[in-house]
Amino acid sequence: MSAGVTGQRWRPPPLIVNPWLRWAIYGGGGLYLALALGTLQVNWGRVAEGLVRGWAFVAAFGNPDFSSRWGEISEGMIESLTMTVVATVVGVAISLPVGLGAARNLAPLPVYLVCRGIIAVSRSFPEIIVAILFVKMFGFGPLAGMVTLAFATIGFMAKLLAEDLEDIDEAQVEAVRAAGASWPQLMVYAVQPQVLPRFIGLSVYRLDINFRESAVIGIVGAGGIGATLNTSFDRYEFGTSAAILLLIIGIVMMAEYSSGIIRKRLQ
Amino acid sequence: MPVHTLPSRQVGWQRRTMVARMMRWFGWLLGVLVTVQCWQIMNEDTIWEFVYDAPAQAGDLLGRMWPPRWSVLDKLWVPLWDTLNMATLGTGLGVVLGVPVAFLAARTTTPSVSIVRPIALLVIVASRSINSLIWALLLVTVMGPGVLAGIIAIALRSIGFIGKLLYEALEEVDGRQIEAITATGASGPQRIAYGFVPQIMPVFAGISVYRWDINIRESTVLGLVGAGGIGLQLNASVSRLAWPEVTVMFIAILCTVAVSEWVSAKVRAAII
Numbered sequence: 001m002s003a004g005v006t007g008q009r010w011r012p013p014p015l016i017v018n019p020w021l022r023w024a025i026y027g028g029g030g031l032y033l034a035l036a037l038g039t040l041q042v043n044w045g046r047v048a049e050g051l052v053r054g055w056a057f058v059a060a061f062g063n064p065d066f067s068s069r070w071g072e073i074s075e076g077m078i079e080s081l082t083m084t085v086v087a088t089v090v091g092v093a094i095s096l097p098v099g100l101g102a103a104r105n106l107a108p109l110p111v112y113l114v115c116r117g118i119i120a121v122s123r124s125f126p127e128i129i130v131a132i133l134f135v136k137m138f139g140f141g142p143l144a145g146m147v148t149l150a151f152a153t154i155g156f157m158a159k160l161l162a163e164d165l166e167d168i169d170e171a172q173v174e175a176v177r178a179a180g181a182s183w184p185q186l187m188v189y190a191v192q193p194q195v196l197p198r199f200i201g202l203s204v205y206r207l208d209i210n211f212r213e214s215a216v217i218g219i220v221g222a223g224g225i226g227a228t229l230n231t232s233f234d235r236y237e238f239g240t241s242a243a244i245l246l247l248i249i250g251i252v253m254m255a256e257y258s259s260g261i262i263r264k265r266l267q
Numbered sequence: 268m269p270v271h272t273l274p275s276r277q278v279g280w281q282r283r284t285m286v287a288r289m290m291r292w293f294g295w296l297l298g299v300l301v302t303v304q305c306w307q308i309m310n311e312d313t314i315w316e317f318v319y320d321a322p323a324q325a326g327d328l329l330g331r332m333w334p335p336r337w338s339v340l341d342k343l344w345v346p347l348w349d350t351l352n353m354a355t356l357g358t359g360l361g362v363v364l365g366v367p368v369a370f371l372a373a374r375t376t377t378p379s380v381s382i383v384r385p386i387a388l389l390v391i392v393a394s395r396s397i398n399s400l401i402w403a404l405l406l407v408t409v410m411g412p413g414v415l416a417g418i419i420a421i422a423l424r425s426i427g428f429i430g431k432l433l434y435e436a437l438e439e440v441d442g443r444q445i446e447a448i449t450a451t452g453a454s455g456p457q458r459i460a461y462g463f464v465p466q467i468m469p470v471f472a473g474i475s476v477y478r479w480d481i482n483i484r485e486s487t488v489l490g491l492v493g494a495g496g497i498g499l500q501l502n503a504s505v506s507r508l509a510w511p512e513v514t515v516m517f518i519a520i521l522c523t524v525a526v527s528e529w530v531s532a533k534v535r536a537a538i539i
Binding site: 039125 | 301302305309310312318321324328348351355395396404405408409411414461465505521524525
């Protein structure tokens with residue numbers, strides 16, 4: 001440590017070693033921040049006005065109103081939950097062949113390209129935009145939402161399944177093939193046991209994500225609790241909004257906790 | 268090895284016992300029943316006439332969306348800049364708020380395991396379970412439409428994400444380094460500055476860039492509920508049924524998302 005010899009105080013080494021790059025990043029960041037804050041248009045009068053309402057909302061969390069709109073809330077929740085279940089089952093079922101096709105070590109090139117294309121399309125659009133299109137096609141209601149969630153599930157599950165399939169232990173496949181297994185037998189006895197536990201774990205995780213998303217896509221008319229929530233905000237019924245948000249948080253916590261247990265048991 | 272001849276019953280090898288097979292069978296049956304029941308409840312109010320003409324509707328929609336009206340692109344640069352700002356400033360604010368929460372939530376750094384830690388964990392779960400669109404919906408109601416509502420919505424959603432990943436990293440730090448720092452007589456803040464921070468810095472940078480990438484994706488749609496950015500234009504065009512404009516916006520959103528993903532992948536590769 002020469003620092004002590006020259007009398008300089010020791011300083012921890014920086015994250016970015018090259019000083020030119022470091023200062024360029026700091027300078028660029030500062031410039032961007034100045035520009036961004038400079039072009040930010042905020043109506044402070046309106047914000048100040050809103051603070052009162054914001055406080056009313058925070059206060060509503062202390063006193064959530066479950067009862068006065070219970071009919072709407074329970075209907076929305078049931079819609080959300082059923083949508084989530086059906087969408088996950090349908091999405092996972094379709095993602096199986098797509099995922100198989102998207103694994104380079106199992107599928108021929110044309111199939112691989114088609115399946116990778118499906119995955120890319122499904123993953124690139126935010127759910128809510130897909131929901132707008134499906135609502136247009138299927139009409140308002142939970143069916144459009146279910147199709148949206150299933151569509152998003154396909155991309156998510158198929159991509160992860162394909163990655164797992166590409167990482168499997170070839171020796172086991174070789175052994176089963178040497179025993180004279182046909183292609184379906186190969187899948188069932190050599191490939192499936194290697195990827196199944198993680199696949200089930202991911203499906204449970206996706207169920208959890210789908211529920212969270214189902215609370216959102218209702219905003220554009222695709223059914224579920226989102227529509228109820230949107231209405232309650234529009235009517236400034238913060239007690240009802242707080243009740244719905246607390247229910248969502250509660251269900252997500254429960255789902256996360258139980259999916260954690262299921263995934264731990266599988267591994 | 269001698270070759271065993273099968274007894275006359277011809278049972279052969281089976282992968283599972285009888286009980287395990289029955290359990291599986293009932294598991295599948297239960298799954299199918301639940302799904303069918305959910306399908307029934309879900310579709311009670313579905314108007315099937317609207318569903319049957321979905322292919323025709325899809326064809327109609329595609330016909331209206333093509334060709335794209337590129338002239339609308341001139342109106343999109345400012346909203347795109349707003350979208351970028353919402354994501355970036357929101358991520359910044361989320362980091363500023365999320366890091367202290369992470370330090371309070373990690374078992375290794377929290378001041379009190381019994382009181383402060385559960386509160387910090389609750390903040391993380393609450394922030395994580397509510398989508399940024401819902402936060403935006405709420406904030407637009409409270410403080411009026413605009414970019415600021417979007418920034419705060421993005422920030423509120425990011426707290427949970429950054430907090431969760433960072434506190435997990437903090438709980439997995441190398442304890443020997445902390446012990447070494449403590450042995451030199453370091454105070455609490457010094458322990459954090461010289462023991463914890465250097466160890467989690469790369470993880471922290473990676474998490475922040477990753478969240479920024481997700482935030483770009485989310486901020487493109489926040490305008491749908493009035494929080495500024497390109498989503499606002501998208502909402503206007505969808506309500507006016509100006510589908511050729513919608514096509515251009517979809518393409519703009521896709522390109523923005525692709526660029527942000529590329530940048531984030533490059534930066535993360537450089538850090539790790």
